[in-house]
Amino acid sequence: MAMYSASIPTYTTSAIADTTNITTQTFVAIQGANTTQRNKITEVYVGGQATSSAPQYLLLARDSTVFSGATSNGVRQAALDGSATAPGSLALTQNVGSTTLPQRSATLSLLNLTFNAFGGIVRWVAAPGSEISIVGNTASLGEVSLSGYTGTTAGLVGAHIIYETV
Amino acid sequence: MSSKRRHEGYILVDHRESPGVPINPAMIGKPDAMLAAPGSLLESATVTCSHCQVVVVLNPLRTRARGYCQKCDRYVCDNPLCNRDCTPFEAVLDRAHERALKGLAVGQVIVP
Numbered sequence: 001m002a003m004y005s006a007s008i009p010t011y012t013t014s015a016i017a018d019t020t021n022i023t024t025q026t027f028v029a030i031q032g033a034n035t036t037q038r039n040k041i042t043e044v045y046v047g048g049q050a051t052s053s054a055p056q057y058l059l060l061a062r063d064s065t066v067f068s069g070a071t072s073n074g075v076r077q078a079a080l081d082g083s084a085t086a087p088g089s090l091a092l093t094q095n096v097g098s099t100t101l102p103q104r105s106a107t108l109s110l111l112n113l114t115f116n117a118f119g120g121i122v123r124w125v126a127a128p129g130s131e132i133s134i135v136g137n138t139a140s141l142g143e144v145s146l147s148g149y150t151g152t153t154a155g156l157v158g159a160h161i162i163y164e165t166v
Numbered sequence: 167m168s169s170k171r172r173h174e175g176y177i178l179v180d181h182r183e184s185p186g187v188p189i190n191p192a193m194i195g196k197p198d199a200m201l202a203a204p205g206s207l208l209e210s211a212t213v214t215c216s217h218c219q220v221v222v223v224l225n226p227l228r229t230r231a232r233g234y235c236q237k238c239d240r241y242v243c244d245n246p247l248c249n250r251d252c253t254p255f256e257a258v259l260d261r262a263h264e265r266a267l268k269g270l271a272v273g274q275v276i277v278p
Contacts, residue, residue: 035266038259048184055187111221115202119184124221127175130214130240132221133255135262136272 002084003042006030006093007160008075010049013056013117013148018106019064022147025095028075028159029067029102029145032137033089040131041144043162044124048117054155056117058148060132062108066143069099080162087165092137102145110144117155131164173240174211177223182207216240217248219255 006028014026032039044060075093079086094102110132115122126132136142146159179202186204202208211224216238224232233242237252262272 035269035272036263038263053185110219114187115179116181116184116187119181120186120202121178121180123176123178124212125176126214126221127173130173130175132214132219133259135259136266138272141259141262141272 001087001165003080003162003164004077004090005080005160005162006075006077006091008095008158010156010158011074011095012154012156013054013058013152014154015148015150015152016104017150019103021101021103022145024101025074027095027102027145027147028161029063029094029143030134030161030163031066031092031094031143032134033087033091035136035138037087037089037091037136038166039091039134039163040166041134041161041163042126042131044111044113044146044159046113046115046122046146046157046159048115048120048155048157050117050155050157052118054117054153055151056113056115056120056148056155056157057150057152058113058122058146059104059109060111060113060144060146061104062110062140063102063143063145064105064108064139065100065103066137066139067094067098067100067102070094070096072096091134091163091165102143104145104147105140108140113146117153117157170234170239170241171211173213174224175214175221177208177210177212179208181205213241215243215245215248216254217242217252218245220245
C-alpha cells in the first residue's frame with residue numbers, strides 16, 4: 001500500500017530512562033491505526049539543529065506502554081506518492097501524548113542512532129524485506145518510538161520516519 | 167545467484183561539520199568501537215536480525231563469524247537466544263496479527 005513520511009520539523013530531545021513516561025514533545029511515535037493494521041518502517045532520519053554541542057543517544061524502540069488520548073500533534077504525515085491510494089486509516093503518529101505517555105521498552109530497542117545534534121546528521125535505511133514492523137496498536141508490537149536515552153543532552157533536532165502501511 | 171548482501175541496510179552518521187560524540191575511554195582501541203569521530207563521515211551496512219528485528223551496524227574489521235540462520239537464510243544478531251532456535255520475527259508478527267483478527271490479546275505473543 002501507500003508509503004508515508006511522518007516528519008517533525010523541529011523539536012528538543014531529552015534524556016529519558018527506559019519504562020518511564022517519555023516527556024511530551026521530545027519523541028516521535030508511530031502506532032497502528034487499529035488492532036490489526038501492519039506498518040513497516042523503512043527509513044529514519046534525524047538532522048541536528050542545535051547551536052552548541054549536544055550528543056544524542058536516540059533509540060528507536062518498541063514501547064511497553066503505548067500513547068493514548070492525545071489532543072494535539074506536531075507530527076506531519078504525507079504520502080510519498082501523490083497518486084497513492086490511501087488506506088482506510090492512517091497509522092497514528094504522535095509527539096505529544098495526553099492521557100497516557102509512551103514508555104520505551106527496556107529490552108526491545110531496535111536501532112541506536114548516536115550523533116551530535118550540533119551539525120550532525122544520522123540516517124538509517126532498511127534493506128527491502130528487512131524493515132522494522134509494527135502490528136496492531138497495543139504494547140509491545142503495536143508502537144515504535146524515537147526518543148533520547150539516558151545521557152542524551154537536550155538539543156534541537158528535526159526528524160522524519162518513512163513507513164509503509166501494508 | 168542471490169547474495170546475502172541483499173539483506174543489508176545502510177546507516178549514515180555525518181559529523182563532518184560537528185564535534186561528534188564523546189568517546190568512552192573504555193572503548194578506545196577496541197575493534198568493536200564504531201564511532202564517527204569529529205569531522206568524519208561514517209557510512210556502513212546494517213543488517214536486521216531475522217529473529218528479533220534489532221538493527222546491527224556491521225563492523226568491517228570483525229573477524230568472528232557473524233550469526234546466520236540457514237532456515238531463514240538471513241543474518242541474526244549476537245544474542246544467544248537468536249542463535250539458538252529459528253523463530254523468524256515475521257512469524258511472531260503473523261501470530262500476533264492472527265490473534266488480533268480473532269479478537270485476542272496481541273500482548274500475549276512471546277517476543278524473543
